[in-house]
Amino acid sequence: MRVSVTDAKGQLTELVRRAEAGDEVILTRHGHAAVKLVPMRAVPDRKSRRMLMEAVRASANAKAADGPPAARSQDFLYSDDGLPE
Template sequence: MDIALSDAKAQLTDLVRRAEAGEEIVLTRHGAPVARIAAIKPQLSPEQKKARIDAIRASVRTVPGDGVSAARSQDFLYDESGLPK
């Protein structure tokens, strides 16, 4: 939402509430954007950051399964001497 700076003065409380709800508020002066009102995301504590990192690391740990090796998966494209067929 774009709003003139002079109009925003009277509506500041409402504009801040709208920004907190996720709306982007752009203040303009003579039609040109000059500032943005946006909600501040809450900062995580070091313990919360570590817990998130640990959860991500745990979710990507996988055991390699049996299957075709990627190194040999395209062998049918080449002859015995390694040249393309």
């Protein structure tokens, strides 16, 4: 549903209820969409966030692969005598 900002001032409580129920509520200004009301997701507690971060780190560590050493990363640019190729 689309509602102008001016009209929304008088029915904000109802619009919030509808957005929480899953309806798409778009507030318009001068006929153009300005904002969309969406319900907040539940904020995870500290323990859940920590577990998620540990899982992400473990996944990243499992995917990480050793590359060439940085000291020799540009050797392909130079010949054996040290001059640019």
